[in-house]
Amino acid sequence: MGWVDYVWMGILAVFNGPELFSVFGLPIPVTIIMVFAGFLTGVAVGATPGLAGPMAMAISLPILISVFGFTVDALLPVMGFLIGIMKGATIGGAVPAILFNTPGTPDAFMTTLDGHPMAQRGEADKALRVAHFSSVAGDTFSDLVLILCAPFLAVIVERYLDLPEKTALLVLSLAFVAAVIGKSVGKGLISLGLGLLVAYIGTGEDFYPRLSFDTQLLARGLPVVSVVLGVLILGEVFASLEDLWHQSRHGTRDRPVAQVTRQKLTGADIRKLMPFIGRSAIIGTIIGALPGIGSTLAATLGYTSGRARHARKGGSPAFGQGAPEGIAATEAANSAVSGANLIPVLSLGIPGNAAAVFLILAADSIGGFNPGPSVFRFSAEAVNPELVIAFGLFTTMMLANLMNWTIGGAFMRSMGFMSRIPQHILMPIVLLVTLTSIYVQETRMAAIWFTIGFGVLGYLMRRFGISPLPFVIAFILGGSLESSARQAFAATGGDPWFLFSSVTAALFMALAVLVTVLSLRKPKGART
Amino acid sequence: MDLHGRTHLVLGLALLAFALFTIFVWVPMDSATGLLEQVRRRVVIGDALAPTIAASFIALGSLLLIFEQGDLACGMTSRNILYLAAFLGILISSILVMLWLGPMLAALLTDEGYRVLRDTAPWKHIGFVVGGTAMVGGLISYIEGHLSIRSFLIGLGSALALVAVYDLPFDDLLLPPNGDV
Numbered sequence A: 001m002g003w004v005d006y007v008w009m010g011i012l013a014v015f016n017g018p019e020l021f022s023v024f025g026l027p028i029p030v031t032i033i034m035v036f037a038g039f040l041t042g043v044a045v046g047a048t049p050g051l052a053g054p055m056a057m058a059i060s061l062p063i064l065i066s067v068f069g070f071t072v073d074a075l076l077p078v079m080g081f082l083i084g085i086m087k088g089a090t091i092g093g094a095v096p097a098i099l100f101n102t103p104g105t106p107d108a109f110m111t112t113l114d115g116h117p118m119a120q121r122g123e124a125d126k127a128l129r130v131a132h133f134s135s136v137a138g139d140t141f142s143d144l145v146l147i148l149c150a151p152f153l154a155v156i157v158e159r160y161l162d163l164p165e166k167t168a169l170l171v172l173s174l175a176f177v178a179a180v181i182g183k184s185v186g187k188g189l190i191s192l193g194l195g196l197l198v199a200y201i202g203t204g205e206d207f208y209p210r211l212s213f214d215t216q217l218l219a220r221g222l223p224v225v226s227v228v229l230g231v232l233i234l235g236e237v238f239a240s241l242e243d244l245w246h247q248s249r250h251g252t253r254d255r256p257v258a259q260v261t262r263q264k265l266t267g268a269d270i271r272k273l274m275p276f277i278g279r280s281a282i283i284g285t286i287i288g289a290l291p292g293i294g295s296t297l298a299a300t301l302g303y304t305s306g307r308a309r310h311a312r313k314g315g316s317p318a319f320g321q322g323a324p325e326g327i328a329a330t331e332a333a334n335s336a337v338s339g340a341n342l343i344p345v346l347s348l349g350i351p352g353n354a355a356a357v358f359l360i361l362a363a364d365s366i367g368g369f370n371p372g373p374s375v376f377r378f379s380a381e382a383v384n385p386e387l388v389i390a391f392g393l394f395t396t397m398m399l400a401n402l403m404n405w406t407i408g409g410a411f412m413r414s415m416g417f418m419s420r421i422p423q424h425i426l427m428p429i430v431l432l433v434t435l436t437s438i439y440v441q442e443t444r445m446a447a448i449w450f451t452i453g454f455g456v457l458g459y460l461m462r463r464f465g466i467s468p469l470p471f472v473i474a475f476i477l478g479g480s481l482e483s484s485a486r487q488a489f490a491a492t493g494g495d496p497w498f499l500f501s502s503v504t505a506a507l508f509m510a511l512a513v514l515v516t517v518l519s520l521r522k523p524k525g526a527r528t
Numbered sequence B: 001m002d003l004h005g006r007t008h009l010v011l012g013l014a015l016l017a018f019a020l021f022t023i024f025v026w027v028p029m030d031s032a033t034g035l036l037e038q039v040r041r042r043v044v045i046g047d048a049l050a051p052t053i054a055a056s057f058i059a060l061g062s063l064l065l066i067f068e069q070g071d072l073a074c075g076m077t078s079r080n081i082l083y084l085a086a087f088l089g090i091l092i093s094s095i096l097v098m099l100w101l102g103p104m105l106a107a108l109l110t111d112e113g114y115r116v117l118r119d120t121a122p123w124k125h126i127g128f129v130v131g132g133t134a135m136v137g138g139l140i141s142y143i144e145g146h147l148s149i150r151s152f153l154i155g156l157g158s159a160l161a162l163v164a165v166y167d168l169p170f171d172d173l174l175l176p177p178n179g180d181v
Helices: A005-017 A029-048 A053-068 A071-091 A092-100 A106-120 A124-160 A163-180 A185-198 A224-250 A265-287 A295-312 A326-338 A342-348 A354-366 A387-421 A423-442 A443-465 A467-489 A503-521 B001-030 B049-067 B077-110 B123-144 B149-169
Strands: A019-023 A026-029 B036-039 B042-045
Touching: A005 A029, A005 A071, A005 A224, A005 A387, A019 A029, A026 A029, A029 A053, A029 A071, A029 A295, A029 A387, A053 A071, A053 A224, A053 A354, A053 A423, A053 B149, A071 A092, A071 A124, A071 A342, A071 A354, A071 A387, A092 A106, A092 A124, A092 A326, A106 A124, A106 A295, A106 A326, A124 A163, A124 A265, A124 A326, A124 A342, A163 A185, A163 A342, A163 A423, A163 A467, A163 A503, A185 A467, A185 A503, A185 B001, A185 B049, A224 A423, A224 A443, A224 A467, A224 B123, A265 A295, A265 A342, A295 A326, A295 A387, A295 B001, A342 A354, A342 A443, A354 A467, A423 A443, A423 B123, A443 A467, A443 B077, A467 B042, A467 B049, B001 B036, B001 B049, B077 B123, B123 B149
Parallel strands: none
Antiparallel strands: A019 A026, B036 B042
């Protein structure tokens, strides 16, 4: 079995997978339909202010697992759907930003700066086309980088990193996430520590499950889905509803104004936009490959870099006054994050953002695929099924890109009405759907109470300016960090300095300290 | 010290106290093995080490927080507490309705009791539909500042849609509270 065989098997796993139905005798594989459904859902969700890709992924995951079950055959349809949502949401976020000056997703904020002025000039259709083209171009570029880089990075990790180095790499990733997310290193560390602590409740190697207060309730550990969805989704619902509650009492809700004209992008337009798209796609891909740094920073950096170039060239209109280049610079950067974000997930097993957390959660829940360097363990004698799944995932990403290039633009432009759905109606429905999905998966009320408890924690974290993302990433990685450290400690014969036993491990640890110290010295405005 | 600086100080001190309690009381008393253990003449990492390190991160973060400048957009006011209490009140009441309505009605109206009926319509849907309607309708009404039939109809529609998604196509999936009662 060579590499080409694995790639081909991955493609076949998507196109020759279980059939959902047939059209004129032609079987339609379930994975393709799921990618398509996820993509359409993602565009609709992205176009709805208050809902974002990760929220839709969170809600749909338990439903998908209920539908497809816990077999290996479920991996590609379920993860294909989630990838479809991820890709669709990146283009959908620009719709309300341009039409109504309200970003559908946080990373589309910079799109409002030029998109809405264009809409006010009667060029909404052109602005949407620019956003779509730039977004899909950035996303496709980022996916190609992922497909080329992830396998090689994983092979390097497997070949050159031993247990102490892998443990040190996990420590470095967590330190990076804690240091760069949010406005304070202190808060990042608190979020990280809480996530790790929660991960260790009801676990351990002894017969007695540690930190369980000797209760059956905690002895099995906390349900992963309750902790992640509680902190990420319920916390967000609690906080958003409170903002709406305050707004309804002060009458500050914005009234949207729609404008539509029909203006196609010409070849000259595209040539003018390409330098901005290219530069932002590279910025977004680099940012996306680093765990913890979100698409909002990528959008800001892409926009800032594009603005400097535009000003140097004396372009008109200027950024902020309805320049299509401003939309292109923002959308290419924030969309380029989505593919690159999967580089640390697939090659190292380290989730870098909320969307990646749900992909890992899907893989964990279903089983048969453990994102990390072992996925890319190439074996010529026996088939490595995880490698086939990995190439299947790359195929679903390319399929979603194809859908994005072909029907994405028209579908995105038809989604303007989603911005009019009132958030205060949407959020309680999201809450009911989330709680029901969790119950269906866990089948015990305790899971609901845990979810609400972690929802309150997520709400408090948001109110105190503590980002919940380090918490969730630490919670997900807590188990692997401990088991990797235990194995490394045992393998080095109980050496207490095992994290500094080799040059690479010591370098990772030094970088972990350096990134934390440098973040402490950084001015507040410069943080993400 | 301004209000936001004080928020950081109070939050930092509270979390520091929690971290110290975890390191010195909770972890040692609630873990079967210590930081390091001797097993068959080999030293291995015990169950207490990982949570102790986790709590140390919280302690370190709290200390940094105490000495950091306050963030203008953070903190809890009485309005936040009022909102959260009312929100949780509606949420928890509707879940209790979801949990107990079916068993109560079954106890009142039948001889078998809910446990026998929990897999038959309409018993298996009663608690979920009424509780779900109350949750969505109650929360929408709370945000709008007045009760309205429309908000409860939206709640009813959402609950019925979830019954259609989970219960009608799948025999083996249980809606709340049918896995517990």
